[in-house]
Amino acid sequence: MSAPESKPLAHPVRVKIVLAVLAAALTVAGGVPLFKHRHFGTPFVAGPGVTKVIKLSDYSPGLKGRFVDADVFVMEGAEPGGKALIMANTHANEPAGYLAVKILIENAVVQKGTLYIIPTINVSASRNTKAGDGYPLYYDIPTDWGRVRFRMGTRDASPLESWPDPDVYIHYPDKQLLSYLDLRNTNRTWPGRPNGPMMERVTYAAMELMRKEKIDLAFDFHGAETMFPVTNCIVAPQKSAKFATLASMMVKAMEGFDSHVEPSPQNFRGLSHREIGDFSNTLPFLLEAPIPFLDQPTGPKTVKLLLDGKDPFLLSLAKKKKLFVSYDANGWPMDKRVGQHMSTTLEIIRQFSKKTPDRAIRLSGAPKYADLVRDGVGKYFHDPAKAEPGRIHYE
Amino acid sequence: MKKALVILFAAASVVTLAAGQTAVPKAKLPVLTTSAGQSNDVNALNIVLEEADIKYDYCDVPTPEMVAAGVGLGNKQSAEGFHVESTTDLAKFPKGTPFKACLVAIGASLKGMGASGLTIDTEEARVKKLVDYCKKNKIFLVAVHVGGEAGRGPAGSDNERMIDAVAPLADFIVVTKDSNKDGRFSKIAEKGKIGFQQVDYALGLVDIVKKMFN
Ligand SMILES: [Zn+2]
Secondary structure, X not given: OOXXXXXXXXXXXXXXXXXXXXXXXXXXXXXHHHHHHHOOOOXXXXXXXXXXXXXXXXXXXXXXXXXXXXXXXXXXXXXXXXXXXXXXXXXXXXXXXXXXXXXXXXXXXXXXXXXXXXXXXXXXXXXXXXXXXXXXXXXXEEEOOEEEEXXXXXXXXXXXXXXXXXXXXXXXXXXXXXXXXXXXXXXXXXXXXXXXXXXXXXXXXXXXXXXXXXXXXXXXXXXXXXXXXXXXXXXXXXXXXXXXXXXXXXHHHHHOOOOEEEEOOOOOOOOHHHHHHHHOOXXXXXXXEEOHHHOOOOOOOOHHHHHHOOOHHHHHHHHOOOOOOOOOOOOOOHHHHHHHHHHHHHHHHHHHHHHOHHHOOEXXXXXXXXXXXXXXXXXXXXXXXXXXXXXXXXX | OXXXXXXXXXXXXXXXXXXXXXXXXXOOOOEEEEEEOEOOHHHHHHHHHHHOOOOOEEEOOOOHXXXXXXXXXXXXXXXXXXXXXXXXXXXXXXXXXXXXXXXXXXXXXXXXXXXXXXXXXXXXXXXXXXXXXXXXXXXXXXXXXXXXXXXXOXXXXXHHHHHHHHHHHOOEEEEEHHHHOOOHHHHHHHHHOOXXXXXXXXXXXXXXXXXXXX
């Protein structure tokens, strides 16, 4: 039998057009939600304690006009004293710290000393998502007056701000070889360079803020997996260890929650708790609250899991003693995580103030662990509809 | 706040009646504080002594030679991954006075051991030598565990090896309630007929060390 005569493809141009249109449609359908997410902002109401809102680029011109430039809320007391910097959203998929600083900004009033608060130190990561992990783009927190919507970000800045990725990230100035991804991770790019890769510019600007403003204490808020040993803790270098330990002992005895102290390793570079201490006079503290959402062996990555931290797989692992925190059917709710960040920070500030009265920081209006667990975090959010327009900042 | 603290100390000093608890033994100064496992708990221990107004010498990784050098730890200076602090009252205990007691904060931390260039194996070997020296030289050895559940970690963890290296050979064991949820320490104390106290919080140790050294 002879082979059938091969026919030319039917309308090859038409097929190409159809495929091109399909690809464009998929790109638009997938891209529009990501574009909206990248440009979405949650209203932060500058409370009575906020005296000004400045930019991180005010401390380093390398950030001027860049998408990654961050807002800095300044809360000055009438009486001069010590100064503390609080940073959240270093890893924008660990949102407890971000909610804690929103509460501080909207409620706290400083009597003595100054607080500097950067709600999102990695702006790009907070406007990025983790492709392939099924992350929700947003989560809502209920309040008495409606729901407040927040962007769920991810760990690393978007390639839109930092491209291309290197094969390995060579840390500056130690030349330690880190993962290529760490070039976009603002907890590996400390202490940074004024005109280095974009995330180094961000951390450099924060270093400059700490050096120029003579910041006494720096807090970097995180969340960590329950299966990771460095969780539910304060990571502190030797110079901060005493205040961290005192605070850890006090919150355990007075407020009834655990947060142990982990030493900051000397030989692992780029981390805030290491480099801030080594490159300035500031005492750094990195706070980790457990976040079951980030553990690997969980069910779907839903908003519910993000907020209540309840997961059946973690529960069975807890029974086999595979977790580094106590874990039961109550999960590890957001209110508790936010409360831990808040109370641990307030306690470290209090201990520091007791030991160095001339550099004391005194503030009021911030809810503590028990308040947040009892009332829920939404209770402490201010209704932007009732705020003066000039006091609303979209973060 | 002051009042709250006083109440707290009072509350913390009401010792929980756990099985097998014994009276707080008397120990003598000068005292050395150190770590088995390089966790931060030795900082907690030092803070406890400061709160109790008891002066101490501290080294995170002392060698038997340093302990043998007595108060002042042979004038060794702190360096990277090696910390020495001598607050002992030199008027009462001049440099070189042999230590009469050694408080060991048990708790393994990979980060802490890494910072001192140690692995769990080298740390275990180091701790065993130290314990051995204390036993041979009749230095009153106190095993302290205040790390709670986090400081115990999953079963079979590095912490368990540190506990085994120190607690069964101690002259006195004092732990927080959280650290002894599974009764691990009360069992060791019972088996070895070792003095044992359990406190609700790490701050409760202030009262214990006061009783011990007064
Ligand atoms: Zn993190």
